[in-house]
Amino acid sequence: MPAAPxxxxxxxxxxxxxxxxxxxxxxxVMVSIDWNGQEASTAAPKIDDLLNVMIVLSSxxxxxxxxxxxxxxxxxxxxxxxxxxxxxxxxxxxxxxxWTLIPTIIVLFGAGYSWKVLNEIEKPxxxxxxxxxxxxxxxxxxxxxxxGYVWKEGELHVPVDRxxxxxxxxxxxxxxxxVPEWRIKKDNVPGITTTAIVTxxxxxxxxxxxxxxxxxxxxxxxxxxxxxxxAKWKKWVQGLTEKTPQPLMxxxxxDAQSNPxxxxxxxx
Amino acid sequence: MVDAIKRPGWYRAILGAIAFxxxxxxxxxxxxxxxxxxxxxxxxxxxPHVVVPxxxxxxxxxxxxxxxxxxxxxxxxxPTIPDDHSQHGAKSWKDYFRFNxxxxxxxxxxxxxTFFFFFVGGLMAMLIRAELAxxxxxxxxxxxxxxxxxxxxxxMIFVFVIPVFAGLANYVLPLMIGAPDMxxxxxxxxxxxxxxxxxxxxxxxxxCPGGAFDAxxxxxxxxxxxxxxxxxxxxxxxxxxxxxxxATALNFLVTIITMRAPGMTFWRMPLLVWANLSTSLxxxxxxxxxxxxxxxxxxxxxxxxxxxxxxxxxxxxxYQHIFWFYSHPAVYIMMLPGFGIISEVISTHARKPIFGxxxxxxxxxxxxxxxxxxxxxxxxxxxxxxxxxxPMMITTLLIAVPTGIKIFSWLGTLYFGKIHTxxxxxxxxxxxxxxxxxxxxxxVMLGMVPIDIHVSDTYFIVxxxxxxxxxxxxxxxxxxxxxxxxxxxxRMYDEKLGRIHFWGTLIGTxxxxxxxxxxxxxxxxxxxxxxxxxxxxxNLLISCFAFMLGxxxxxxxxxxxxxxxxxxxxxxxxxRANSIEWQVSSPPPIFNxxxxxxxxxxxxxxxxxxxxxxxxxxDGAEVPAAEPSVVGTG
Numbered sequence: 001m002p003a004a005p006x007x008x009x010x011x012x013x014x015x016x017x018x019x020x021x022x023x024x025x026x027x028x029v030m031v032s033i034d035w036n037g038q039e040a041s042t043a044a045p046k047i048d049d050l051l052n053v054m055i056v057l058s059s060x061x062x063x064x065x066x067x068x069x070x071x072x073x074x075x076x077x078x079x080x081x082x083x084x085x086x087x088x089x090x091x092x093x094x095x096x097x098x099w100t101l102i103p104t105i106i107v108l109f110g111a112g113y114s115w116k117v118l119n120e121i122e123k124p125x126x127x128x129x130x131x132x133x134x135x136x137x138x139x140x141x142x143x144x145x146x147x148g149y150v151w152k153e154g155e156l157h158v159p160v161d162r163x164x165x166x167x168x169x170x171x172x173x174x175x176x177x178x179v180p181e182w183r184i185k186k187d188n189v190p191g192i193t194t195t196a197i198v199t200x201x202x203x204x205x206x207x208x209x210x211x212x213x214x215x216x217x218x219x220x221x222x223x224x225x226x227x228x229x230x231a232k233w234k235k236w237v238q239g240l241t242e243k244t245p246q247p248l249m250x251x252x253x254x255d256a257q258s259n260p261x262x263x264x265x266x267x268x
Numbered sequence: 269m270v271d272a273i274k275r276p277g278w279y280r281a282i283l284g285a286i287a288f289x290x291x292x293x294x295x296x297x298x299x300x301x302x303x304x305x306x307x308x309x310x311x312x313x314x315x316p317h318v319v320v321p322x323x324x325x326x327x328x329x330x331x332x333x334x335x336x337x338x339x340x341x342x343x344x345x346x347p348t349i350p351d352d353h354s355q356h357g358a359k360s361w362k363d364y365f366r367f368n369x370x371x372x373x374x375x376x377x378x379x380x381x382t383f384f385f386f387f388v389g390g391l392m393a394m395l396i397r398a399e400l401a402x403x404x405x406x407x408x409x410x411x412x413x414x415x416x417x418x419x420x421x422x423x424m425i426f427v428f429v430i431p432v433f434a435g436l437a438n439y440v441l442p443l444m445i446g447a448p449d450m451x452x453x454x455x456x457x458x459x460x461x462x463x464x465x466x467x468x469x470x471x472x473x474x475x476c477p478g479g480a481f482d483a484x485x486x487x488x489x490x491x492x493x494x495x496x497x498x499x500x501x502x503x504x505x506x507x508x509x510x511x512x513x514x515a516t517a518l519n520f521l522v523t524i525i526t527m528r529a530p531g532m533t534f535w536r537m538p539l540l541v542w543a544n545l546s547t548s549l550x551x552x553x554x555x556x557x558x559x560x561x562x563x564x565x566x567x568x569x570x571x572x573x574x575x576x577x578x579x580x581x582x583x584x585x586x587y588q589h590i591f592w593f594y595s596h597p598a599v600y601i602m603m604l605p606g607f608g609i610i611s612e613v614i615s616t617h618a619r620k621p622i623f624g625x626x627x628x629x630x631x632x633x634x635x636x637x638x639x640x641x642x643x644x645x646x647x648x649x650x651x652x653x654x655x656x657x658x659p660m661m662i663t664t665l666l667i668a669v670p671t672g673i674k675i676f677s678w679l680g681t682l683y684f685g686k687i688h689t690x691x692x693x694x695x696x697x698x699x700x701x702x703x704x705x706x707x708x709x710x711x712v713m714l715g716m717v718p719i720d721i722h723v724s725d726t727y728f729i730v731x732x733x734x735x736x737x738x739x740x741x742x743x744x745x746x747x748x749x750x751x752x753x754x755x756x757x758x759r760m761y762d763e764k765l766g767r768i769h770f771w772g773t774l775i776g777t778x779x780x781x782x783x784x785x786x787x788x789x790x791x792x793x794x795x796x797x798x799x800x801x802x803x804x805x806x807n808l809l810i811s812c813f814a815f816m817l818g819x820x821x822x823x824x825x826x827x828x829x830x831x832x833x834x835x836x837x838x839x840x841x842x843x844r845a846n847s848i849e850w851q852v853s854s855p856p857p858i859f860n861x862x863x864x865x866x867x868x869x870x871x872x873x874x875x876x877x878x879x880x881x882x883x884x885x886x887d888g889a890e891v892p893a894a895e896p897s898v899v900g901t902g
Contacts, residue, residue: 010683035789036722047718054716058709065675065705069698072682077689078619083844085875086620086685096624099676100669107665107712114716115658121718122654173491174584176649176725180791183722187651189585190490191578194651207800211725211793213484214491216411219796 015067022063027056040181040202040227043121047183050117057106121184122197128163131156134248135168135175135188138217140208143244143252150240151248154223157237159230160203166196169251176212179225187212193252200227276334276367284332289325296320312478313569315497322504326465334367335458351453357858367461369453371442372856374460376756378435379749381460382428385467387825389423392416394818399797401811403804413797414482415498419470421485422502425602426509427467429741433605434459434516436748437544439756441520443849443856444538446529446865446882451522459515466509473501484795486595489576489587493568503566510559513601517551520544529848529882531867536881538847538871539628543608546632550597550604550639558594561587585652592643600639602737604632606744607674610697613747614678616845617694618687621872623680624673631670631677638667648720657717664715671708675701685874691843692766693751696743699774703739707732710785725795728788734781746773746824753828754842758855759835765827769820776817783810846881847871 031052039045076086132143141153158164168177170188177196178185181204186196210221228236244252272279296317297307309316330336341348355363356370364377396416399407408416438456442449450456473480478496481487492499524545528537537545565587567573574580576587615622622628644652644660678701689695710732713719723729746769753761787803788794799807841850848865849856865882873879 035786037790043718047722050716050718051713054713054719058712061672062705062709065679065701068676068679069682069701072679072685073687073689073698076618076682076685076687078686082686084619084686086618088621088873088875088879089623089684090621091624091627092680095680096627096673096677100627100673103669103672104666107668108662110712110716111658111662111665114661114718117718118658173494174488178725178793180722183718185649185721185724187649189651191582191584192651207791209791209793213414213488213795216409216414216482218414219410219793219798 015071019060019063019067022067023056023060026059026063030055030059036180036183038181038202039183040179040200040204040206041183042199042201044181044183046117046121050113053113054110057110061103061106124165124197125163125199128165128197129159130165130167131158132244132248132252133166133168133177133188134171134251135177135210135221136171137173137215138210138221140177140210140221140223141248143248144237144240147237147240149244149249150237151242151244152240155226156208156223157226157228157233158200159233160200160227162230163197163199166198167252168194168196169248171248171251173214174212175210175214175221178209178211179206180209181206185211191254203227203229276332276337278333278365280334281329281332284328284330285325286328288328288331289321292321292324293317310477312496313494313499315500316570318476318497319500319504319566319570322469322501326462326469326508329465330458330461333461335454335461338454353858367457369449369457370858371438371450371453371456372756374456375435375437375439377460378431378438378463379756381464381467382432382435385423385427386432387821388471389420389428390818390821392420392423394815396420397811397814400799400807402808403799403801405798408797410797411479411482414484414795415474415480417795418482418484418502419473419480422470422481422505423467424737425485425598426506427463427470429602429737429745430513430598431463431509431516432745433544433547433602433748434513434520436609436745436752437520437540437605438516440752440849441541441544442523442527443755443852443860444541444847445524445527445532446848446861446867447523447527448860448864450519451527452519455515456519459512459519462508462512462515466505466507466512469501469505469508473498473505476501486591487562487565488591489565489568489584490578492565493576500566500569503562503569506562507559510555510562513551514555514559517548517555520548521552524548529865529867531882533867535626535629536867536870537629538608539611539622539625539632540605540608542629542632543604543606543611546636547601547604549636550601554594554597554601554640556594557590558598561590561594564590585647585650588647588650589644589652592646593640596643596646597639599736600635602741603744604635606700606741606748607632609744609748609751610678610700612845612847613691613693613697613751614681615872615874616751616843617689617691617697618682618685619874620681620683620685621870621874622677623683624677625870625872627673628677631673634670635667638663638670642667645715645720648717649724661715661717665712668708668712668715675705675708690763691750692761692763692770693747695767695770696747696750696773699770700740700743700747703735703743703774703777706782707735707740710735723788725793726788727784727792727794730794731781731784731788734777734784738781739777743773743777746770749828751843752849753831754838755849755854755856757832757835758838758853759831759833760838760842761831761835762827765823769824769827772820772823773817776813776820779813780810780817846873848882848884851882851884 036048130145134141142156143149143151168188170190175188182198184196184198186194204227206225208223208225300307338348355368358364358373399413476497479498481498481502483492483495524541564575568575574582576582576584578584611622641663644656645664648657783806787806792799792803838854840853863885865884867882869879869881871881
């Protein structure tokens with residue numbers, strides 16, 4: 001069985017160089033594109049960096065597959081009328097071990113890196129602002145427990161450069177809280193409190209998008225998010241006069257009782 | 269007429285459906301009357317007078333059609349009527365509309381039925397893309413839109429991709445292992461006939477007050493527990509599709525384990541057989557979970573059991589855990605048989621043994637084991653216990669390893685081969701490697717919690733699922749249909765039309781689903797009838813490619829129908845393949861083999877002079893007496 005001379009008959013060096021060149025080209029193009037849009041929280045650059053590292057590694061894997069595939073198609077295509085068979089090569093243990101081990105190392109590296117990023121972006125800070133988020137078909141509203149549970153529907157203001165801990169309470173079905181520029185998303189689940197941690201670091205106006213199918217109004221379930229300097233934010237909160245309605249307050253109390261681990265490690 | 273009603277068949281089936289349905293209706297009304305309740309309960313989730321008949325009428329249909337005749341006679345001690353095999357084989361198209369226990373007839377019934385649902389589901393996709401071509405509401409309102417994408421997904425998953433693989437394997441697997449039929453032919457027929465009923469329940473939900481089910485194919489509670497009547501039809505359809513799937517998987521397991529021809533050891537099984545063995549292990553253990561959870565939703569809806577009612581102490585997130593405990597293995601149920609097809613096609617058309625055959629088989633088993641430990645990666649943002657995310661991330665990423673082994677081994681198979689690309693099946697197999705690699709890469713990214721937090725429930729997910737399900741599973745289905753078309757019909761298809769279909773499908777798939785990655789990352793959530801203006805141009809482009817992708821499938825349909833009727837006669841072995849199904853005539857004899865073949869070597873021994881996989885007729889050598897188990901005890 002002619003297994004051993006196999007490498008010798010393939011232009012391994014050329015194939016590897018082509019793979020690397022293709023990797024560089026694809027990564028350069030892919031990394032230069034601003035996939036996720038504006039970054040407006042401390043988590044965003046960390047997640048985007050992770051994405052870029054994965055793009056480079058993925059480009060390598062993709063390039064390797066492409067080079068292997070197209071070289072085989074170029075080199076080992078049967079001539080017209082050739083009815084003979086290929087060489088009876090059944091495998092190559094070293095090669096098989098290599099393409100088991102190398103991907104394992106790549107994905108375990110990815111897992112470790114992801115874990116690190118996850119811990120960083122969800123690290124709770126004692127000096128934070130708590131905001132209660134209420135979601136119901138098809139509207140968002142917000143309460144500020146630090147300010148006597150004043151309440152605002154459809155518009156959220158938060159201070160810049162302060163950690164915000166959102167306590168989320170769904171009133172009917174599951175909704176999901178997503179501000180794309182913050183890169184943070186968390187489902188609002190009826191019956192329990194879920195938590196998301198964000199530190200906005202860029203002043204501006206953004207959109208809060210519902211990303212969990214919640215009925216016919218799902219596509220229009222949006223709210224305005226304003227990130228502003230802390231002094232301005234304080235003024236805005238002080239200007240709020242409406243108190244959180246009783247049914248929503250009940251969900252705050254009830255959810256806290258039924259979900260004692262709401263603020264578990266890593267921010268639930 | 270009386271005779272026609274006594275005999276199993278369409279008359280008795282329709283009568284059975286009406287009788288059982290009427291009984292269910294009467295029972296509900298009578299019980300409500302006795303209890304002093306209003307006769308009709310038409311609150312949003314109620315309608316017991318519709319739900320109970322919707323359970324019983326399909327059972328009445330199956331009973332009337334003759335699916336239970338033999339078993340019932342046996343159970344009550346009446347003389348059973350032994351199968352005289354007179355209705356084996358199909359002489360005209362009408363024979364495909366009868367209760368038939370021949371695995372080759374059932375295989376074709378499966379493939380044709382599932383492709384019918386593929387085209388219905390595809391039409392829904394066209395409506396979805398028409399609505400999404402521009403921001404705002406043009407074609408359908410938001411509620412109808414929700415019904416459309418939910419039904420599209422459910423038809424494609426439950427009555428196309430999963431069962432079409434069962435259909436292809438039904439036809440070729442017994443032939444491949446040298447068996448005269450499946451182990452339980454009657455159970456096999458019952459499995460098939462449950463399938464169109466499931467599809468009809470799904471489509472029939474459009475007639476319900478409040479429209480078809482609209483909570484997505486995931487049917488998350490409590491949106492589903494409070495949804496209008498159509499949701500109950502989803503709950504019930506899943507029961508029939510699931511029961512069909514479980515029964516077929518049992519049938520495959522027993523067939524593969526007990527009915528291999530003499531000499532066919534496990535390490536001599538073609539990889540398609542390995543793939544179906546692995547898939548069946550998944551189906552048997554995982555499918556009961558979705559059946560169970562859909563019953564729990566149905567009970568919440570009509571019996572107020574409050575499994576998922578948070579106000580009554582129910583647990584909302586537990587729905588997702590149970591659902592994904594099935595539905596993640598389900599994505600491998602939709603992929604592993606395709607892996608098997610690709611192995612057969614690539615080895616045959618590269619004229620090479622599969623590279624690393626044993627590792628290929630073990631990789632399948634590795635995927636089976638790992639796939640039970642990754643389900644919560646669908647729930648990284650769902651609010652479940654946060655510590656569960658990291659172990660689920662690690663197992664999710666590790667499952668890329670056996671999948672990568674398969675990709676590299678297919679590539680290795682090509683090296684030093686004689687690659688023929690004249691067959692459309694081979695083109696789809698090669699394109700599958702590229703497209704599925706992209707889907708695999710986006711899958712690895714989704715497995716990473718921080719990235720998933722950002723792109724979860726966006727169009728990135730839609731892009732990923734279509735790259736692996738359309739660019740992955742459906743490409744393998746096309747490869748399989750083209751590959752075994754000559755065997756199944758005895759005719760050749762038109763390669764020129766096949767090529768048009770292939771290139772159109774490839775360009776359409778990439779054009780439709782590749783840009784979805786970007787708009788998802790850039791902020792477009794999934795499952796929305798309307799979206800922000802900034803995504804308008806991309807969506808218009810996507811819709812154009814989607815229409816092209818839809819239209820090109822008509823070429824496939826035309827090719828299949830016309831070639832089946834008028835195509836040139838196929839030889840027994842047009843691809844010069846080694847496995848046993850190609851050593852019998854096209855189409856195979858009614859009982860597959862005059863004599864059970866004897867397996868003497870591996871299935872992919874290309875290039876070894878004189879090597880044989882199986883000896884077809886006794887050439888003086890001693891062949892163990894084969895027991896013709898066509899009748900079976902199923």
